[in-house]
Amino acid sequence: MKMIDVMECVSLLKEFDNYLILSHRNPDGDTLGSAFALKRALDLLGKKSMVRCNDEMADKFSYLWQNLDNSEIKFDKIIAVDVADKKLLGEEFEAKYGDNVFLCIDHHMSNREYAENLLLEDRAAAAVVIYEVICELGVEITPEIANCVYTGLATDTGCFMFSNTTPTVHRIAAEVMEKGADYTLINRLMFETRTLSYIKLEQMAVASIESHFNGKCAIMIITQEMFKESGSDESECDGIASIPRKIEGVKVGVTIREQTNGKYKVSLRTVEPFDAAKICSHFGGGGHNRAAGCEFDCSLDKVKIQLLSKIADCFE
Amino acid sequence: MKMIDVMECVSLLKEFDNYLILSHRNPDGDTLGSAFALKRALDLLGKKSMVRCNDEMADKFSYLWQNLDNSEIKFDKIIAVDVADKKLLGEEFEAKYGDNVFLCIDHHMSNREYAENLLLEDRAAAAVVIYEVICELGVEITPEIANCVYTGLATDTGCFMFSNTTPTVHRIAAEVMEKGADYTLINRLMFETRTLSYIKLEQMAVASIESHFNGKCAIMIITQEMFKESGSDESECDGIASIPRKIEGVKVGVTIREQTNGKYKVSLRTVEPFDAAKICSHFGGGGHNRAAGCEFDCSLDKVKIQLLSKIADCFE
Numbered sequence: 001m002k003m004i005d006v007m008e009c010v011s012l013l014k015e016f017d018n019y020l021i022l023s024h025r026n027p028d029g030d031t032l033g034s035a036f037a038l039k040r041a042l043d044l045l046g047k048k049s050m051v052r053c054n055d056e057m058a059d060k061f062s063y064l065w066q067n068l069d070n071s072e073i074k075f076d077k078i079i080a081v082d083v084a085d086k087k088l089l090g091e092e093f094e095a096k097y098g099d100n101v102f103l104c105i106d107h108h109m110s111n112r113e114y115a116e117n118l119l120l121e122d123r124a125a126a127a128v129v130i131y132e133v134i135c136e137l138g139v140e141i142t143p144e145i146a147n148c149v150y151t152g153l154a155t156d157t158g159c160f161m162f163s164n165t166t167p168t169v170h171r172i173a174a175e176v177m178e179k180g181a182d183y184t185l186i187n188r189l190m191f192e193t194r195t196l197s198y199i200k201l202e203q204m205a206v207a208s209i210e211s212h213f214n215g216k217c218a219i220m221i222i223t224q225e226m227f228k229e230s231g232s233d234e235s236e237c238d239g240i241a242s243i244p245r246k247i248e249g250v251k252v253g254v255t256i257r258e259q260t261n262g263k264y265k266v267s268l269r270t271v272e273p274f275d276a277a278k279i280c281s282h283f284g285g286g287g288h289n290r291a292a293g294c295e296f297d298c299s300l301d302k303v304k305i306q307l308l309s310k311i312a313d314c315f316e
Numbered sequence: 317m318k319m320i321d322v323m324e325c326v327s328l329l330k331e332f333d334n335y336l337i338l339s340h341r342n343p344d345g346d347t348l349g350s351a352f353a354l355k356r357a358l359d360l361l362g363k364k365s366m367v368r369c370n371d372e373m374a375d376k377f378s379y380l381w382q383n384l385d386n387s388e389i390k391f392d393k394i395i396a397v398d399v400a401d402k403k404l405l406g407e408e409f410e411a412k413y414g415d416n417v418f419l420c421i422d423h424h425m426s427n428r429e430y431a432e433n434l435l436l437e438d439r440a441a442a443a444v445v446i447y448e449v450i451c452e453l454g455v456e457i458t459p460e461i462a463n464c465v466y467t468g469l470a471t472d473t474g475c476f477m478f479s480n481t482t483p484t485v486h487r488i489a490a491e492v493m494e495k496g497a498d499y500t501l502i503n504r505l506m507f508e509t510r511t512l513s514y515i516k517l518e519q520m521a522v523a524s525i526e527s528h529f530n531g532k533c534a535i536m537i538i539t540q541e542m543f544k545e546s547g548s549d550e551s552e553c554d555g556i557a558s559i560p561r562k563i564e565g566v567k568v569g570v571t572i573r574e575q576t577n578g579k580y581k582v583s584l585r586t587v588e589p590f591d592a593a594k595i596c597s598h599f600g601g602g603g604h605n606r607a608a609g610c611e612f613d614c615s616l617d618k619v620k621i622q623l624l625s626k627i628a629d630c631f632e
Binding site (some may be wrong): 004095100158159160161162165166167168170173174175177178183184187188189192193194196199205206209211242245246247248271272296 | 413423474475476477478479481482483484486487489490491493494499500503506507508509510511512513518522523525558561562563588
């Protein structure tokens with residue numbers, strides 16, 4: 001369990017031949033883009049690997065594993081990518097693999113250091129870290145790797161809109177575009193394609209928005225009922241948590257999603273200087289300064305009261 | 317009236333000392349960002365200039381002209397920036413200045429060549445052209461100029477999401493961020509800040525969406541009644557025209573906005589290979605391949621029928 005740098009990470013990767021690469025539960029574009037970029041790079045080095053996730057990988061990401069052999073292998077070592085805490089592997093995977101992760105490649109401040117740890121906290125996306133690793137591995141950036149890296153960059157920065165976007169992110173975007181990343185397709189799939197059912201869900205969710213602390217905090221609720229009525233589902237909701245913060249004057253935007261198991265998943269989005277990760281840490285969650293999450297197993301009213309009391313503290 | 321390159325444009329700019337810089341009507345981030353970037357560069361060269369527009373410049377852009385003397389001057393020559401056609405100066409300004417534009421700096425394919433013309437059609441934003449001009453002028457990119465350039469880049473590419481985004485756009489974004497562009501503020505102002513009234517308007521507009529040609533075309537209508545009911549107005553609607561194309565399966569997204577004078581303003585957004593500018597050109601409009609516009613002075617039903625008949629042609 002020690003912190004390592006990119007060079008040391010590359011040495012470790014070269015040491016073994018068969019890897020299981022894990023992404024975090026509820027997989028998003030950064031964890032999957034990073035995992036498949038790494039797998040594709042290891043393939044080019046003649047190593048064997050497979051990417052696995054506790055939860056289903058949404059169809060819209062299928063270009064990431066196109067023309068790839070991701071079948072079952074016997075592995076020597078486990079690599080976790082964009083997974084800040086072994087809990088975030090998901091319940092089943094945590095039990096199965098949590099204590100045996102060999103190498104963690106990540107960019108979250110809230111990282112719990114549960115393996116050899118390449119942790120670059122100032123990188124906007126895990127895909128930036130992976131890109132640096134792949135370049136250091138001396139592997140060619142193929143158009144497929146370029147697609148994977150671009151996906152991580154674009155999804156974790158809200159298509160270069162969030163405050164975590166850096167000049168480096170833009171430069172890597174330029175480089176992978178030149179290496180053949182199909183950014184038009186990826187942007188359409190990640191940001192532009194909405195089903196009519198999702199648009200209906202968004203309408204209902206927006207109608208639920210309530211305002212607190214003189215408009216400085218907005219809370220949006222998404223219930224299982226809304227999913228049923230609109231025909232939409234969780235897999236379409238990647239960007240929905242950014243809505244409350246978009247309202248003029250809102251400093252802390254909260255999205256509360258009812259899960260199928262009755263628990264509530266909370267996403268916080270904040271404006272400087274309000275620290276989303278700090279608020280969520282009170283409830284066992286984590287993330288980044290501007291975007292973080294946590295979970296509750298109690299009634300909706302109690303979720304709100306607990307959240308509002310902690311949010312109140314930061315407005316004082 | 318001849319085509320010139322960046323070097324020739326720089327020579328022309330150096331020749332005179334007092335400029336009127338014009339942006340297009342209904343001014344957006346690119347025309348204003350480009351105009352004020354140019355003015356700020358001319359200021360640094362010790363020249364006098366003023367930026368003017370036929371229509372009001374929205375408050376949200378006010379950082380572009382912060383700490384700037386934009387008062388009335390006597391000018392020698394007129395420069396139009398991001399104005400493809402003198403008609404787009406707006407009615408009053410076209411009558412007043414249309415025939416006397418000295419220099420046009422633009423990036424629209426549909427440009428009508430009404431002045432000495434620095435036209436770089438492959439640039440995603442007029443701000444890219446202006447950035448090249450300013451670099452060639454040998455002027456330092458101040459944080460204020462960086463803000464102006466970033467605004468043009470980001471707004472004309474939908475925050476680096478549209479297919480017109482190029483590696484060059486990302487690299488210039490990285491450069492102006494390093495020169496001090498306050499991208500967090502600008503992205504918030506341009507893309508993230510929504511008033512509650514706008515959110516209401518969007519809900520009504522989304523509810524109006526109708527689907528044609530088996531879902532390949534979606535038409536969204538925004539009426540004056542909706543503006544009244546929601547409390548929103550035209551100045552908040554910059555990004556609204558991108559909504560219809562976001563629906564899964566839509567190839568041609570149409571937004572029809574009723575104007576206060578009873579006319580209808582139409583915005584088209586298309587997916588490759590459908591040519592938005594070509595469709596709009598049938599109605600005296602223009603723009604880019606993926607994003608174009610035109611105007612109608614007839615009933616809403618007639619607007620729809622005329623548009624649908626031309627859109628039908630491209631699905632054949």
